[in-house]
Amino acid sequence: MKLLLDFLPLLLFFATFKYADAQPEWAAGFATEHLGFLVSGGQVPAEVAPVLLATVVVMAATVAQVLFLKLTRRKVDLMLWISLVLVVVMGSATIYFHSEMFIKWKPSLLYWAFSLTFLVSHLVLGRNLLRKMLGGELQLPDDVWARLNWAWALFFGAMGFANLYVAYEFSSSAWANFKAFGSTGLIVLFTLAQGIYMSRHLPAPDEATDGAADAKEQGR
Structure with missing residues (x-):
């Protein structure tokens, strides 16, 4: 249920964009008629109408x-709050200026927010986010947790630049495909790679049991 809820805005964005992109003249007319009062000049060009309509849908879905x-x-994660702020701000700019580049920047800003969070928590606050999230279930050496934290920070930083490269060098349709499938696939592959790396450093079952017992004893 949570996984579907997390991916629902992305799925709705992609479906709306593809539907509107297949009939841009209709999309421009529909957007002008129903959203013209929000748009500078009151007219929505056919070339940006699909992204504009998809932006409205993803804003509504995230809210x-x-x-x-x-x-x-239920708890609203910090990253979801950041995503909400970014999609509202960048989405509103996309609608008003009828410019698709604002919403195309949103994933990069979100990725960089993720990256910065990992870096600041580690370098400034002295905390390891991954260890905080998974430390209760996994026992790993300190240096392994540190490498994992750095890896996620660098990965999200690179993803931000990758998104902008696709946004500026390829069509909006190609960017929508990358946003829905390319970036998601890369995140899944990176997560799997991290899982394999962690599995190589997990203690043996008897060691893990002893370690858990020691931790429990120290907590008394």
């Missing part, structure tokens, strides 16, 4: 996602 979590008394 609904946060409201659903709040109403069901």
Whole structure:
């Protein structure tokens, strides 16, 4: 359920863009009629209408996602709050200026926010986010946790630049494909690689049991 909720805004963005991109004249007319009052000049060009409509949908979906979590008394992660702020700010700029580049920058800013969070928590606060999230389930050496933290920081930094490269060098359709499948696939592959790396440094079952017992004893 949580996985579907996390990916729902992305899926709705992609579906809306593809539908509108297949009939840009209709999309331009629909966007001008229903969103013209929000757009500078009141007219939505056909070449940006698909992205604009998809942006409106992803903004509404992200707001609904946060409201659903709040109403069901579930935790709203910090990164979701950051995503909400970015999608509202960059989405509003996309709509008003009818320029697709604003919303295309949003994933990069989000990736860089992730990267900065990993770096600041480690270098400034002296905390390892991965260890905080997974340390209760996995026992790994300190240097391994540090490498994993650095790896995620560098990965998200690189993903931000990759998104901008696709946004500026390829069509909006290609960028939408990359956003929905390319970036998601890269994250899945990187996560799998991290899992393999962690598995090579996990203690043997008997060592893990002893380590857990020692930790419990020290906590008394």
